[in-house]
Each structure stands twice: as C-alpha cells, then as structure tokens.
Amino acid sequence: MTIQWFPGHMAKARREVTEQLKMVDVVFELVDARIPLSSRNPMIDDIVKQKPRVVILNKKDMSKQSETDKWMQYFKNQGFYPVQIDSKHGKHLGELMKAAQAATKEKFDREKSKGLRPRAIRAMIVGIPNVGKSTLINKLAKKSIAKTGNTPGVTKKQQWIKVGKELELLDTPGILWPKFEDQTIGKKLSLTGAIKDSIVHLDEVAIYGLNFLIDNDPEKLKQFYQIELNEEDEVVDLFDQIGRRRGMLKRGNEIDYESVTELIIRDLRNAKIGNYCFDIYEEMKDGLYETKEH
Ligand code: G4P
CATH class of the missing domain: 3.40.50.300 (P-loop containing nucleotide triphosphate hydrolases)
Structure with missing residues (x-):
C-alpha cells in the first residue's frame, strides 16, 4: 500500500x-x-x-x-x-x-x-x-x-x-x-521497493538502475541479460537489447519498453542480478558528518 x-x-x-x-x-x-x-x-x-x-x-x-x-x-x-x-x-x-x-x-x-x-x-x-x-x-x-x-x-x-x-x-x-523530495533518493526507494508506485517515473528508476550496474557491476549486467556493453551504447540501447533477448516485443517487432522497465526494476528489487547497496559510502561520506550530534 x-x-x-x-x-x-x-x-x-x-x-x-x-x-x-x-x-x-x-x-x-x-x-x-x-x-x-x-x-x-x-x-x-x-x-x-x-x-x-x-x-x-x-x-x-x-x-x-x-x-x-x-x-x-x-x-x-x-x-x-x-x-x-x-x-x-x-x-x-x-x-x-x-x-x-x-x-x-x-x-x-x-x-x-x-x-x-x-x-x-x-x-x-x-x-x-x-x-x-x-x-x-x-x-x-x-x-x-x-x-x-x-x-x-x-x-x-x-x-x-x-x-x-x-x-x-x-x-x-x-x-x-x-525523504521523498530528493529525486535520487526517490529512485533508490523505488528500486528497493520502499515506494512501490509512481512517485518517481518508473523509466527513470530503471535507467538509474542500469547506470548503477554499468558503473558497479558491468560484467554481471552483461551476463545476467546476455547483452553486450559497447562504449558507444546509450542506456536506451540496453533496453533494446534486453527487450529483444527476452522477447519483450509489441506488434511490428517494436520493443515493449514498459515490460523491460518493469523487468529491470523487479530484478533489482528482488536482488536477482546480485546483492547491491545503492547508498555507496565512499560517494556519500563527505556530506555525512555535517549531520547533527546526538
Ligand atoms: P513494513 O512493515 O516495514 O512495511 O515492511 P514488511 O514487514 O511488510 O516487509 C516488506 C517486504 O520486505 C516484505 O516483502 C518482506 O517479506 C520483506 N522483508 C522484510 N525483511 C526482510 C529481510 O530481512 N530480507 C528480505 N529478503 N526481505 C525482507 P513482500 O514482497 O512485500 O512480501 P512477501 O513476498 O515476503 O510476502
């Protein structure tokens, strides 16, 4: 709910x-x-x-x-x-x-x-x-x-x-x-299932997830979806590859982006691709210690 x-x-x-x-x-x-x-x-x-x-x-x-x-x-x-x-x-x-x-x-x-x-x-x-x-x-x-x-x-x-x-x-x-005002936090909350509906756009959540994998676990990403990662590829190309691999196509052989989006989010939410921590300590630590003392 x-x-x-x-x-x-x-x-x-x-x-x-x-x-x-x-x-x-x-x-x-x-x-x-x-x-x-x-x-x-x-x-x-x-x-x-x-x-x-x-x-x-x-x-x-x-x-x-x-x-x-x-x-x-x-x-x-x-x-x-x-x-x-x-x-x-x-x-x-x-x-x-x-x-x-x-x-x-x-x-x-x-x-x-x-x-x-x-x-x-x-x-x-x-x-x-x-x-x-x-x-x-x-x-x-x-x-x-x-x-x-x-x-x-x-x-x-x-x-x-x-x-x-x-x-x-x-x-x-x-x-x-x-903390839903922050877009990045909203995406992380969605990726982990804390927010299940669309406070944030699901396509943006899936893109965030794919970018996270490209940066943090590219080999697993390739292997899990059986896709290729080329330097010149945009994230949207990966949606195409995944959609084709999984047969997520609409009439006229068009990629069914909605299904691909849901698939990526589901696989990340359920830790099917791997175990990840989306709050990366090294990236966040500089802003941390300004928080209040107890
Ligand atoms: P809440 O009271 O804080 O709102 O959370 P709730 O206990 O309902 O848990 C939310 C989801 O998180 C549930 O999954 C629950 O099974 C899952 N969960 C809770 N603790 C853990 C944990 O330590 N590890 C894992 N892997 N999952 C945990 P769900 O998909 O909503 O329900 P269900 O499919 O498990 O029935």
Whole structure:
C-alpha cells in the first residue's frame, strides 16, 4: 500500500511516535541495508532525540556485505548501536538482543544502583514503510501479528510482545515518512521497493538502475541479460537489447519498453542480478558528518 504523505499525516505520525517513545527504553530504527541512509526518516534525530537507539540494517541478505560493514561503522561512530539482520529468515536476531542490552546498559545499571528490581527492556520499532517492520515484529513474536496497515493514524490498542525474558516490544511499529523530495533518493526507494508506485517515473528508476550496474557491476549486467556493453551504447540501447533477448516485443517487432522497465526494476528489487547497496559510502561520506550530534 502506498501512503500519500501529507503534512497533516506527517505531523500525526510524528505525534504518535513521540507518544509511544515515552513508553520505551530503546528505539529500534529499522532501515533497508541496501539504502541505509536513503531509507531513514529525515527527521528521525529530532523525533527520537536522546533515547538510546539501535539502528537495524535489515534485509542484509540482499545487500552488499562490504558496504553494509561500512555503514555499520558509520552508525557506530554516530553513537548508535547498529546491527545487520535478515528478518525474513530470522537471522542474527541474537545480535539485536545484545545491541538492545548494550544500548540500555547505562540506564539499567542506574536503576539497579537505586535498588530497582531487574526488568525487561522495553523497545519499539520505527521506520519508513516496507523496510520490514512487521516482518521483524512477527519473527520476534514467533507468530503472526496482524499488520496494522501502512497507514499512519490507524491506531489500535497497543500491546507488549514478550521476546524471551529480556525484551518487551510494542506490537505497533512507528511508521514515518521517507525523504521523498530528493529525486535520487526517490529512485533508490523505488528500486528497493520502499515506494512501490509512481512517485518517481518508473523509466527513470530503471535507467538509474542500469547506470548503477554499468558503473558497479558491468560484467554481471552483461551476463545476467546476455547483452553486450559497447562504449558507444546509450542506456536506451540496453533496453533494446534486453527487450529483444527476452522477447519483450509489441506488434511490428517494436520493443515493449514498459515490460523491460518493469523487468529491470523487479530484478533489482528482488536482488536477482546480485546483492547491491545503492547508498555507496565512499560517494556519500563527505556530506555525512555535517549531520547533527546526538
Ligand atoms: P513494513 O512493515 O516495514 O512495511 O515492511 P514488511 O514487514 O511488510 O516487509 C516488506 C517486504 O520486505 C516484505 O516483502 C518482506 O517479506 C520483506 N522483508 C522484510 N525483511 C526482510 C529481510 O530481512 N530480507 C528480505 N529478503 N526481505 C525482507 P513482500 O514482497 O512485500 O512480501 P512477501 O513476498 O515476503 O510476502
């Protein structure tokens, strides 16, 4: 489901998350490991403020490991507790528990020194749509909890899910908006399925994807679609080659560009061509450290 984020919705989503935050010791900020920066809510630091934060790079199974490792270090340097997991297959959830403990250690030590009884850590998940919030909640709960729907403002009575003895998780995630004003980010969000419909033009998304492959993995691109890459080729020539190879033709032997576009996007979204991280650390790092201190 695509959310139309209007200022009113954004304000309401923010208010809801701010309310929920009061109930928790730690925030699990979920991002897509393929776009660890572009899949963040632009106001997340303002919203979460000083609350301890575990940044979860989810869908690690579809990202490029060496890039994910660089982003892990980046988030660590920012004072967060990053982990990389694969919610769909329930992998590395133990590391998430460890990170939650590390993030809350100070608070719990303080409580202990005041003579308070040990208790479970309380956490909530926040993130933009489609980064895997429901999948993670269900995995941690070890059962299927109905999805609230990606609609901010749809409230229901919140409940705590017990995850072992040590963690209690709010069953309703905080859904925040992505940074959609930036065209490049919009394309990356579309390529990873965070935005499924046409906030950005799909042909531009496919072109972006092909250019990414030409720059970062040309051999795989050639091999996967059985095409040739020649110096003088324009990206549109690659659409032609792929269309012909796959028999995506219309009447009169014309290339069916719409089908080729959908194919390229689908293959990238599902990591069929390879595992990629579209936020390339080396290319983005210069602008990074201007961000706020915590
Ligand atoms: P949300 O609550 O944040 O909106 O996201 P949700 O859990 O609905 O997950 C969005 C999509 O991402 C789902 O795929 C889900 O299976 C997939 N996903 C979540 N975590 C991971 C992960 O760690 N690895 C991989 N590979 N995929 C993950 P879908 O295509 O919408 O549904 P389905 O085909 O899986 O049923």
